[in-house]
Amino acid sequence: MARRHTGLLLGGVLLGLLGVAASLAQPWAVGELIVAAGEGAALTVPIARIAGLFCAGALFSSLQAYVIGRAGENIVLDVREVLVGRLLRADLTAFGRSSQGDILTRAVTDTSLVRIALSQSLAQLIVSGAGVVGGVVLMVLIDPWLMALTLGCLGAAGLLCVTLARRLRRAALRNREDTGAFAAALQRVLSALPTVKASRAETREAAGIGGLAARARRSGLRVTASSALLTPSVNVGTQGALAVAVGAGMARVARGEMDMAALTTFVMYLFHLVSPLVMFVTGVGQFVQGRAAVQRVDELARLPQESDGPAGREPLAPLAGHAPAVEFRDVRFAYRGRGRAEAERVLDGVSFSVPARGLTAVVGPSGAGKTTLFQLVERFYPADAGRVLLGGRDIEALPLDTVRGLVGYVQQDSAALRGTIRENLTYARPDAGDDAVREAVEMAGLTSVIARLPHGLDTELGDQGIGLSGGQRQRLCIARTLLQRPAVMLLDEATAHLDSDAERDVREVLRRVSRRCAVVAVAHRISTVVDADRIVVLDGGRVRATGTHHELMERDELYRRLAGARPRPGPGLAAPAAGPGRAAP
Numbered sequence: 370m371a372r373r374h375t376g377l378l379l380g381g382v383l384l385g386l387l388g389v390a391a392s393l394a395q396p397w398a399v400g401e402l403i404v405a406a407g408e409g410a411a412l413t414v415p416i417a418r419i420a421g422l423f424c425a426g427a428l429f430s431s432l433q434a435y436v437i438g439r440a441g442e443n444i445v446l447d448v449r450e451v452l453v454g455r456l457l458r459a460d461l462t463a464f465g466r467s468s469q470g471d472i473l474t475r476a477v478t479d480t481s482l483v484r485i486a487l488s489q490s491l492a493q494l495i496v497s498g499a500g501v502v503g504g505v506v507l508m509v510l511i512d513p514w515l516m517a518l519t520l521g522c523l524g525a526a527g528l529l530c531v532t533l534a535r536r537l538r539r540a541a542l543r544n545r546e547d548t549g550a551f552a553a554a555l556q557r558v559l560s561a562l563p564t565v566k567a568s569r570a571e572t573r574e575a576a577g578i579g580g581l582a583a584r585a586r587r588s589g590l591r592v593t594a595s596s597a598l599l600t601p602s603v604n605v606g607t608q609g610a611l612a613v614a615v616g617a618g619m620a621r622v623a624r625g626e627m628d629m630a631a632l633t634t635f636v637m638y639l640f641h642l643v644s645p646l647v648m649f650v651t652g653v654g655q656f657v658q659g660r661a662a663v664q665r666v667d668e669l670a671r672l673p674q675e676s677d678g679p680a681g682r683e684p685l686a687p688l689a690g691h692a693p694a695v696e697f698r699d700v701r702f703a704y705r706g707r708g709r710a711e712a713e714r715v716l717d718g719v720s721f722s723v724p725a726r727g728l729t730a731v732v733g734p735s736g737a738g739k740t741t742l743f744q745l746v747e748r749f750y751p752a753d754a755g756r757v758l759l760g761g762r763d764i765e766a767l768p769l770d771t772v773r774g775l776v777g778y779v780q781q782d783s784a785a786l787r788g789t790i791r792e793n794l795t796y797a798r799p800d801a802g803d804d805a806v807r808e809a810v811e812m813a814g815l816t817s818v819i820a821r822l823p824h825g826l827d828t829e830l831g832d833q834g835i836g837l838s839g840g841q842r843q844r845l846c847i848a849r850t851l852l853q854r855p856a857v858m859l860l861d862e863a864t865a866h867l868d869s870d871a872e873r874d875v876r877e878v879l880r881r882v883s884r885r886c887a888v889v890a891v892a893h894r895i896s897t898v899v900d901a902d903r904i905v906v907l908d909g910g911r912v913r914a915t916g917t918h919h920e921l922m923e924r925d926e927l928y929r930r931l932a933g934a935r936p937r938p939g940p941g942l943a944a945p946a947a948g949p950g951r952a953a954p
């Protein structure tokens with residue numbers, strides 16, 4: 370990515386090198402001034418030359434700082450754009466393994482450090498390195514013997530710096546990780562603040578997060594200690610070199626092996642070497658710290674991505690009428706979660722089909738795999754074996770965009786986003802007109818709710834839709850999905866938060882929608898699905914029975930239990946009796 374901005378970076382480096390050239394010429398110009406003064410010649414030209422070189426040096430170095438800073442901001446923008454794109458298209462299994470706080474730290478703070486590593490410090494290294502090399506070469510030309518002595522002192526300081534830089538890099542990486550852990554812990558509690566308060570866990574959490582902040586401080590101090598040692602070690606080296614150069618140089622002048630102008634020029638170069646040397650070493654420090662951030666950003670950018678499926682976009686034609694809208698054929702699936710060697714199978718040979726029109730309900734005990742079925746239809750995860758078909762076509766053979774355009778999904782936790790109600794409604798179809806929005810709102814039974822809000826459709830909601838009740842949020846999500854006009858609508862516990870009146874309304878909505886497309890609803894409350902055209906009973910990742918409410922009440926024991934009916938007496942199903950261990954309440 371830095372390579373894309375080579376032009377600006379090279380321009381900045383060139384300006385920096387011009388600045389170096391101007392400052393390297395300054396001691397030479399001072400030497401010329403001394404010679405001219407010694408000979409009693411006119412001083413106007415040498416003084417003007419020195420002034421010109423000072424101004425040019427200052428101009429070039431400030432231009433360099435601006436151009437390099439600009440390249441750095443451009444690089445950060447590119448990195449962030451790519452990161453955001455990759456995060457939004459990340460594979461959900463891989464995404465689930467990362468902590469969101471750590472992702473945020475990498476995307477926000479580490480990318481800023483990347484700028485320093487890839488632009489400022491890199492350019493600083495090149496420019497100040499050139500200043501050091503240029504100065505050393507000129508000093509060798511003036512007096513190689515004196516320069517050899519000086520280099521001895523600088524070399525010792527250089528070795529120390531390399532050791533410190535290595536330590537700094539390790540400390541910086543550790544510090545970035547500790548900062549990420551702190552952010553992750555903070556994000557964890559902020560996203561569940563009401564739970565934290567209700568559990569009276571504020572003090573405990575504050576202590577835990579405070580501990581992580583203290584750990585970040587400790588590794589930050591190690592970074593500071595290593596970088597604080599870097600610059601003084603160069604200073605000691607250059608001061609030692611200066612003392613040696615002046616002492617040995619004066620002895621050479623006294624012996625007549627060197628003239629005073631040459632020694633002055635040499636010492637001035639040595640002074641001039643200090644600044645680029647310090648900058649070089651600071652640049653090394655920043656660069657190694659930035660490299661630690663680059664490594665973390667790079668890891669984030671490698672997050673596995675969802676595959677788009679076949680190239681191109683297939684038109685969102687309604688599904689063919691003759692084929693089932695959705696069909697599961699012997700589907701097996703297990704979540705590959707964090708550090709689980711052997712993932713537990715969640716779906717174990719599921720087969721059933723959903724007609725192109727009508728209401729199909731999926732019921733079953735908690736953990737039976739109902740939500741997982743929906744996740745596979747949305748292609749959030751691929752099936753391990755078997756096939757999921759959409760309108761008779763294997764979803765793996767359809768472009769991802771087409772699959773998600775055809776399928777509308779109202780999640781169990783009714784996700785609403787920060788923004789206005791209108792923005793939430795048109796999220797899946799930003800071009801929806803007012804009439805379409807009104808129709809969807811009406812169908813989802815939200816008209817009166819919105820009419821009571823102070824700004825109607827333009828009322829702002831907080832994070833996760835704060836500002837609406839759970840049931841209202843759920844209906845908002847239903848309206849959003851309706852607006853998308855999907856061929857298959859998946860509703861996960863769409864009536865869980867509704868009272869019986871609202872539930873009756875939503876049931877009516879589902880009935881109406883199911884005349885237009887296939888509706889598949891997961892429900893715990895059997896009352897929501899009694900009038901479903903077909904009910905699939907899922908248990909332990911397998912389809913246990915299918916049929917209408919009456920058929921299942923007749924023949925399926927689990928369904929009767931879910932429906933809250935009295936179990937029929939039969940083998941192995943004795944009516945509950947109070948045993949000796951059970952006390953009456």
Ligand SMILES: Nc1ncnc2c1ncn2[C@@H]1O[C@H](COP(=O)(O)OP(=O)(O)OP(=O)(O)O)[C@@H](O)[C@H]1O
Nearest residue numbers: 465704706715733734735736737738739740741742
């Ligand atoms: N992202 C995930 N990673 C790992 N395991 C998961 C994940 N999501 C669900 N599971 C596991 O898969 C199993 C089925 O979960 P699923 O959410 O499909 O059940 P469900 O029938 O919808 O349950 P409920 O009615 O309680 O919502 C559960 O045992 C659960 O622990």
